Amino acid sequence: MTKMQKGILVGFIAALTAILGLLTVILPKKDYSENENRYLEECPEFSFENIKDGSFMSDVETYVSDHFAFRDVFMTVKTYYERATGRNRINDIYMCGDGYYIEEYKPLENADRIAGAISRLAAAAKEQGSEFVAVLVPTAVSVESYRLPATAKNASQAEDIEKIKALVKAGETAGDSLFLDVTDALVRAGDRDQVFYKLDHHWTTAGAFAAYTELCKRLGLEPLERSAFKEETVSTDFKGSFYSKVNDLLAKPDDIVAFKSDRLKLTVSYPDKKVETDTLYAEEYLEKKDKYSYFLNNQNSFVEITNANASTDRTLAIVKDSYANCLVPFLCEHYAKVYVFDTRYYREKVSDFIKNEKVTDVIFLYNMYTIDKDTGIKGIE
Amino acid sequence: MVFSSLFFLFFYFVLFLGLYFGLPQKCRNWVLLVFSLVFYAWGEPVYVFLMLGMTFSDYCLGLLMAKNDARPGRRKVFLILSVVIDLSCLAFFKYAGFIAGNFGMLIPSNAFFRKIALPIGISFFTFQTMSYTIDLYKREVEVERNYGEYLMYVSMFPQLIAGPIVRYKTVKQELHRRVITWDKAVDGGLRFIYGLLKKVLLANRLGMLWDEAKAAASLSTGFAWVGAVTFTLQLYLDFSAYSDMAIGLGQILGFNFNENFKYPLSADSVTDFWRKWHISLSSWFRDYVYIPLGGNRRGVPRQILNLAIVWTLTGLWHGASWNYVIWGVYYGVLLCLEKFVYGKYLEKAPKLLRHLYLLFIVVVGFTVFAIEDFGRLSAYLGAMFGINAAPAAGNALFYLQNYGFVLAASAIVSLPVFPALKSRFEGLKAGTRKVLGTVYACVVGLLFVVAASYMVADTYNPFLYFRF
Numbered sequence: 001m002t003k004m005q006k007g008i009l010v011g012f013i014a015a016l017t018a019i020l021g022l023l024t025v026i027l028p029k030k031d032y033s034e035n036e037n038r039y040l041e042e043c044p045e046f047s048f049e050n051i052k053d054g055s056f057m058s059d060v061e062t063y064v065s066d067h068f069a070f071r072d073v074f075m076t077v078k079t080y081y082e083r084a085t086g087r088n089r090i091n092d093i094y095m096c097g098d099g100y101y102i103e104e105y106k107p108l109e110n111a112d113r114i115a116g117a118i119s120r121l122a123a124a125a126k127e128q129g130s131e132f133v134a135v136l137v138p139t140a141v142s143v144e145s146y147r148l149p150a151t152a153k154n155a156s157q158a159e160d161i162e163k164i165k166a167l168v169k170a171g172e173t174a175g176d177s178l179f180l181d182v183t184d185a186l187v188r189a190g191d192r193d194q195v196f197y198k199l200d201h202h203w204t205t206a207g208a209f210a211a212y213t214e215l216c217k218r219l220g221l222e223p224l225e226r227s228a229f230k231e232e233t234v235s236t237d238f239k240g241s242f243y244s245k246v247n248d249l250l251a252k253p254d255d256i257v258a259f260k261s262d263r264l265k266l267t268v269s270y271p272d273k274k275v276e277t278d279t280l281y282a283e284e285y286l287e288k289k290d291k292y293s294y295f296l297n298n299q300n301s302f303v304e305i306t307n308a309n310a311s312t313d314r315t316l317a318i319v320k321d322s323y324a325n326c327l328v329p330f331l332c333e334h335y336a337k338v339y340v341f342d343t344r345y346y347r348e349k350v351s352d353f354i355k356n357e358k359v360t361d362v363i364f365l366y367n368m369y370t371i372d373k374d375t376g377i378k379g380i381e
Numbered sequence: 382m383v384f385s386s387l388f389f390l391f392f393y394f395v396l397f398l399g400l401y402f403g404l405p406q407k408c409r410n411w412v413l414l415v416f417s418l419v420f421y422a423w424g425e426p427v428y429v430f431l432m433l434g435m436t437f438s439d440y441c442l443g444l445l446m447a448k449n450d451a452r453p454g455r456r457k458v459f460l461i462l463s464v465v466i467d468l469s470c471l472a473f474f475k476y477a478g479f480i481a482g483n484f485g486m487l488i489p490s491n492a493f494f495r496k497i498a499l500p501i502g503i504s505f506f507t508f509q510t511m512s513y514t515i516d517l518y519k520r521e522v523e524v525e526r527n528y529g530e531y532l533m534y535v536s537m538f539p540q541l542i543a544g545p546i547v548r549y550k551t552v553k554q555e556l557h558r559r560v561i562t563w564d565k566a567v568d569g570g571l572r573f574i575y576g577l578l579k580k581v582l583l584a585n586r587l588g589m590l591w592d593e594a595k596a597a598a599s600l601s602t603g604f605a606w607v608g609a610v611t612f613t614l615q616l617y618l619d620f621s622a623y624s625d626m627a628i629g630l631g632q633i634l635g636f637n638f639n640e641n642f643k644y645p646l647s648a649d650s651v652t653d654f655w656r657k658w659h660i661s662l663s664s665w666f667r668d669y670v671y672i673p674l675g676g677n678r679r680g681v682p683r684q685i686l687n688l689a690i691v692w693t694l695t696g697l698w699h700g701a702s703w704n705y706v707i708w709g710v711y712y713g714v715l716l717c718l719e720k721f722v723y724g725k726y727l728e729k730a731p732k733l734l735r736h737l738y739l740l741f742i743v744v745v746g747f748t749v750f751a752i753e754d755f756g757r758l759s760a761y762l763g764a765m766f767g768i769n770a771a772p773a774a775g776n777a778l779f780y781l782q783n784y785g786f787v788l789a790a791s792a793i794v795s796l797p798v799f800p801a802l803k804s805r806f807e808g809l810k811a812g813t814r815k816v817l818g819t820v821y822a823c824v825v826g827l828l829f830v831v832a833a834s835y836m837v838a839d840t841y842n843p844f845l846y847f848r849f
Contacts, residue, residue: 001818003564009822010570013829014398020833021391057382057423064388065837074834081831085786089779151778247838 023069034289040066075247088149091245096147101242105141107155115167117380124351125362134364140196143186157368185210197254200240212330229259238291265308295325301345305338314360323367343376382423420538428500447524463514471507479701502542513549522550539630543623545641545661559635569632576625581832586787587615599771600764609748614791644797649735651715708750
């Protein structure tokens with residue numbers, strides 16, 4: 001480089017540095033980052049104690065990085081640089097074809113905990129004489145493994161599901177017959193529809209519908225045809241959890257489709273929120289980042305749904321994670337009562353509930369991606 | 382504070398430069414001193430007083446030496462006092478836990494000693510302040526009468542916490558009067574930017590791969606070597622990046638620090654490697670330990686003893702743990718072998734073979750350096766040499782895809798490829814040079830933006846050499 005070129009380069013970088021620093025100081029600050037689902041660092045307090053123990057300094061550094069000017073633009077720059085230099089995994093997310101993100105699947109660490117929960121719940125159902133079915137939903141990493149880059153490394157969800165089954169079998173009498181495998185149904189549905197979101201870890205309503213059909217067959221219910229529902233695109237701007245991890249402002253958001261029905265006559269009560277309503281959908285979440293919470297009003301330890309127009313008088317307890325939230329509307333068609341338990345938050349005994357309420361059917365439904373991290377599951381009794 | 386943090390680069394440094402160049406020239410030393418002390422106190426709000434104490438004692442002992450200029454006995458006492466005080470502080474804060482851990486039965490309440498936290502950069506500034514009193518005793522420098530300026534020399538933030546170890550006599554003139562030219566400042570700025578890119582875009586990325594290798598439950602021989610090579614590159618790039626940034630910052634401010642690295646991974650013998658790796662440390666040990674002990678002037682047995690002392694200390698300087706001692710002794714032994722046994726045959730070997738010989742030694746050496754726990758170290762070394770190694774896993778392509786670029790770029794930067802290209806470049810026509818220069822400037826500018834984006838996105842920002 002000539003002296004002139006060097007001078008321009010260094011001058012440009014120095015000016016950029018100073019301007020970014022200045023903008024960070026003067027631009028208005030946000031308190032909360034929706035994308036990261038956390039409150040950003042508050043302006044640190046200057047005191048002798050805070051300086052002595054060094055907390056003032058580390059808080060200042062966090063404050064600066066939390067509120068840095070054009071923070072999400074920089075994150076996107078990083079993502080594109082990484083992709084340009086060959087990386088296909090960013091923050092454990094594989095960059096897949098057609099704009100899909102799929103998270104790396106790591107081997108199960110808590111198979112015992114999961115098997116224990118299934119065994120106990122199955123035993124409680126058996127004692128009550130209820131139908132029981134456990135669904136371990138495979139996620140995109142195995143259902144749509146063809147999308148993964150050729151060099152991806154993943155553990156096998158199918159093997160892990162077998163491992164859980166074997167543990168349940170070893171502990172209890174029932175074994176295989178407790179489980180319902182929805183993999184093939186999801187693969188088939190995937191040929192026609194989008195069954196997983198591109199930028200989120202959840203399945204789509206179409207994916208849930210495929211599992212619903214299988215569940216009906218298993219539980220002796222008459223599944224409704226797809227044409228019985230009115231498919232309504234409720235959002236075209238869903239940027240889910242994977243989006244937050246990868247940080248690509250230019251990623252194409254997902255649509256959220258709800259399968260609406262006019263047959264339901266519902267009373268839905270959310271004791272946590274002390275709310276009673278007649279709908280399974282929470283419109284307000286469509287305006288927020290966390291749009292999947294549209295289904296069944298985000299996370300609730302317990303939801304009680306009454307359908308005055310159900311096709312049977314059976315009652316259902318469903319012990320589940322958020323995957324079930326877009327599946328429950330289908331099941332409500334058939335059950336006079338649906339009790340929804342989220343073990344991450346529910347602290348009472350589900351088995352007592354099954355007994356007291358004489359529940360006829362029990363479903364255990366979790367996805368393989370988050371079940372391993374779900375610590376509440378061990379509380380199932 | 383680290384140079385590659387958002388807070389330092391975009392706020393502290395900007396404010397500092399604004400005041401350094403904005404205020405009248407006579408304020409510069411004060412600005413530098415205040416910003417250096419805050420820089421250190423930022424990470425060590427308590428131990429900053431230790432540094433103040435150590436520099437003050439050496440400053441006073443220096444004055445006393447000057448006052449007793451005609452009395453060699455007293456001068457010697459003051460020198461010994463200075464060395465004893467400095468080394469005691471170093472020993473207490475860096476090695477007390479290590480000593481208590483190994484010889485615990487001899488020391489009451491050794492739990493207390495194990496809890497002492499290592500003050501950042503103590504190994505560096507202790508050696509700097511010692512270089513002053515020793516050189517003063519040897520009459521190689523004149524006494525410093527201004528405590529502010531002496532403190533500024535020791536605490537100067539560019540080199541305070543991770544070197545290079547700048548000797549007082551190197552910067553003595555510049556402490557009082559330094560010439561800052563635009564061209565030199567621009568060169569310094571560029572040097573700093575190169576260092577930053579090296580650290581953020583290469584060393585930190587390599588660190589992630591090394592962490593994966595280190596944490597792997599079962600290691601195949603191939604992956605163990607990939608990990609060891611990765612760590613070697615990471616350590617070199619991380620540490621030399623810090624020196625680049627320090628030297629560049631110094632240049633902006635008007636100081637000329639000596640080079641600390643000269644492409645050590647291109648060396649072709651262990652002797653050559655240590656002429657190119659962490660030069661400010663090896664020359665410190667040479668000038669203040671090896672030569673005073675007699676060096677090679679008192680016969681071969683004495684020379685071997687001197688080498689043994691120097692290399693044990695070199696190892697120990699890097700950390701209070703046995704693996705560093707082994708690492709130092711390993712080099713001591715290899716240097717003796719080269720000097721007295723096979724050096725003359727090595728010289729005749731083909732160049733490529735000599736490079737491979739050196740790289741093998743360096744990579745194995747840094748593996749010992751990298752893992753403090755003996756059980757894990759021996760398992761890792763075992764895997765490298767096929768003992769209890771896992772069969773090769775099918776993940777090689779994944780790692781190649783995700784880390785191939787950064788490994789290749791790191792290798793290119795670690796070997797003298799750029800200097801070679803530069804001399805080619807000089808021979809080109811002026812027009813071509815201008816075009817290439819513009820392209821190059823644009824690439825560096827863009828990479829800076831990328832580096833900034835990594836700093837925004839990353840919490841992953843450890844400086845390896847802080848532990849020493």
